[in-house]
Amino acid sequence: MQAVPLLLGVIVVNFLLIQLAPGDPTTVLVGDYPAPAEYVAQVRHDFGLDEPVPVRLASYLGQLAHGNLGYSFANRQSVAGLIGERLGSTLELTLTALVAATIAGILLGVLAAVKRGGAADGGAQVVSLAGFSVPEFWLGQILIVVFAVVLGWLPSQGNRSVRSTAQGLDAVLEALRYLLLPALALSFRYLALISRLTRASMLEVLNADYILAARARGAPERTVLFAHALRNAAAPIITVVGYNLGFIFAGSALIETVFGWPGIGRLLFDSVSKRDYPVLLGVLLLVSATVVLVNLITDVVHALIDPRVRYR
Amino acid sequence: MTGQPLLDVRDLAVAIGRQADAPRVVDGVSLTVGRGEIVGLVGESGCGKSMSAFAIAGLFPTPAARVVQGSVLLAGRDLTTLDARARRATLGKDLGMVFQDPSSFLDPLMRVGDQVAESLRVRGQNSGAWTRVVELLALMELPEPRETARRYPHELSGGQRQRVLIAAALALQPSLLIADEPTTALDTTVQASILDLLLKLRRTLQLSVLLITHDLGVIAETCDRVYVMYAGRVVETNTTEQLFRAPRHPYTRGLLRGTLAVETQTADLFSIPGTVPDLRHMPSGCRFHPRCPLAIEVCVTRDPPLTARRDLSGADACWRAQEPAAAHVWEDVTWSR
């Protein structure tokens, strides 16, 4: 996958959406919110809306190049600023979910492959079937009902208590309490995906000749599994995890809405109901750029693991 | 320690599957390898020679295979009675293994030096491991051993990879090396150099080698003694010299004729007609009788035991090996291809 054409593609799609949306492009660029006439005129000028389409595209690219993602009148703040404020808490949630799902998924997948047909294998099958079928936002609601409403163990909304005075370790523990349920709901699908992939990949690798050779040197199973098998099984797992990071962002939009998590997903939800189009387009750009970035990182990691890729 | 062989395999049988009547790939094989001796195990593919090797090591490529009978005495200790942990301790330490295709038996993601060092490191011998690796690679006559150790398998040639695998198998100086078709995947010149290396290692390290191959040419160049296997059994054994000079079993004679045809590049490339029988449908009597031009009624009904003959070295398992007719067994056969 080449990063630059992909990113250009996203920008062009964004541009087309602005041009093709019903009504005037200014509505899309300004949002369905009363804005001062001077600002509307400014937008018309900046984005070249009185010019022919090619010029418009050039102006649009020019604005993006200057980091101008537009201004949200609904929030009285620049789109870049709005997103920047919330990026941290979205990353906190998505990265936690991704790391947890990756670790748990790999362990489950390895166990399922090693003890093929055993209890772990059965569990992995159930998890993978359920994980691909249960909507994560509904899973979030059910977790709230069980752990926050019925049992009262964990908070259900937000990422910290407004009156919190916790310091140091207590603050970390408190943050974890807020993080637990949304991260769990968000990670389920990836747990399914990763455990399924790991299992399939491990089953293939465990039949490889070099595994037999390692055993013939007296290597204990631990070494065989983790130093040889898992390393060789990792390449397809990394590729898929990388490709799916865009989807974890999408899932995060729904989960943040369920848990009142003050991140980009929640911003997306609010912007839909406020018809705050500049924010929607800004988020689409950001998410796509992230996907591109993650794919680049995936390629680098791939090369780090596999010397054959490195020297090609 | 004279007289007693290093490896003494007695009446070994390997079955595929758990049930009592599971088909036996190896069925009552006995063989010995003395100290510093190179012993060949030869036969067509599917005759159980590789399985015998895996059974001796107690390590099978398929989980369904298991030893159901017999003993494997290595330096007087029966390996078949060991538990998994003790068994693993012997692998790499008391016996090393080298396999057919050096490219698939090396982990593509690991530096070859680390793979050579593996049997040292998994036993906690970390200090000095790398120095030992470089020494070993030098012993294997690899050029620039220091640099080679840091390379990955895909950066080496087929012959170099096989040398790396031999180094990995010998890192802990085991007394026995089991080599399963070590030269089959290599081209002819490389083949010869690997065989020379094995001969050198036997001289310098007093190494014993059990060499498994389908190629009698390889046997002729390296082995002191030979076992010929057919359909899970040893059908003939002798010193290499005697086996080539005076083969007795019709199967051995057929294999030899095929080898000679290749070496003299005769137009009529000979191979024994028919195929190795299916495990689940073993012929009655002598297992070779459906392919044997000499087969008579007794061959169909009674299984010939491996028998030593008066005035002759070695042993054969054939009812008719002593008859004059046996010497001309394949001459009238026109099924040559």
Next chain:
Amino acid sequence: MSTAVGVASVALIVLLAVAAPLVAGYDPQSGSAAALQPPLSSGHTLGTDNLGRDIWAELVFGARVSLAVGVFAATSAVLIGTVIGAVAGYTGGWVDATLMRLAEFFQVVPRFVLALIVVALFGSGLAKLIVVIGLLAWPQTARLVRASFLSLREAPFVDAARVGGMGPTSIIVHEILPNVLAPILVTGSLDVASAILLEAGLGFFGLGDPNLVSWGSMLNQAQQYLRQAWWMSLFPGLAISVAVLSFNVLGDRLNDALNPRLRGA
């Protein structure tokens, strides 16, 4: 889960959706009873929502929306994907390269976010949902069809047809496509599952068809009542899960049964 269970539960959902007016018992749109009644209360087995609407009635009518979106979006995705994949695989060259780059683009961009923005800009409605989801889901089929075409376009029977004077369209439709039908059916089934999930997500974001009850929009309502009425969340979520699971299982089993590698060209 076996093939039979997958087929049976898909059949049951279809049956309930078709027979909705007969089995619902209540009008799903108008609240006729007391609000927020728990399950097993008189006359409302699954309870009522915050507006006094019967949850069961909403579920069976919601099945119509989910199935309509799922089946029609998957069908359009499969149609678009097949045409694009066939053209790319049969033609090759720069056409192939361009189309595959396009497919890659649609596979990498997060589908949910893109769908959400398109629906937010262009307005919602059943037909629009179907078109948008269908337009976003075609690359899977396209890649598959392309791969089959690449391997089949040089096959002897295709050469024979070409020598026999058959035109490219005829060759594509009559000679190659029949060999690709099985895997297309499999992705089609999996597409139905993911379309149902995507529609539910949009409904949860308040972007479903405003005139229809859907499972996703029920969960949107439920979000405000998690503390009072867990049943408003539980049943629609279960419905989505079971429907998606059924189509996933159906696709998996079809895949096993129709494994293209076992089919001779």
